[in-house]
Amino acid sequence: MEQICFELICYVGDARSSFIQAINCAKKGDYAQSEQLIENGLASFNRGHAVHAKLVQAEAEGMTDHLSLLLIHAEDQLMSAETFKILCTEFIALYQKIDSK
């Protein structure tokens, strides 16, 4: 279980880092690099999501004795990555709007 949590934290954490770096690149006007980082982020996020889907499936099949603080933390990281995923496209659009003026 510890191992699964680490996998999850690792993938979604990496995604989160990429999304934040994408915003930083857009801030500097480097939109090509920004786009690349979003792509990398999405790839990691999807891998994390696959790990998470397995967990949800296991619970649906009756495995409910696996709740731990580490799992809650992993879930939190997943949501944080999800938030940054949405926000980073908004931020980049904003920077593009500002730059085009």
Place this chain on the structure above:
Amino acid sequence: MKKILLMCSAGMSTSIMVKKMKEAAVSHKEEVQINAIAEQALEEHIAGTDIILLGPQVRFLQDKVQAEAKNVPVRVIDMMDYGTMNGAKILQFALDVIDGKK
């Protein structure tokens, strides 16, 4: 004595990683001190540190932490090693960086 500092957003998953690395350190001749801290706590822990390792979830902080850490090397832990909780490999990587091999 070599001092290794691990850093992530809340210091939570890295705390477990510290445990894995300490277990791996037992078989090393070298004496090491390994600690996990949250990203905000760097200033009070940096004295005497030989290397700072970042978890993949705070990879974006590398430049900022490096600026604050000055001469202390700041590296991001390999994603595969982190995901598989490979404490031995991460410890070896840290020691190699300290010894200037990487």
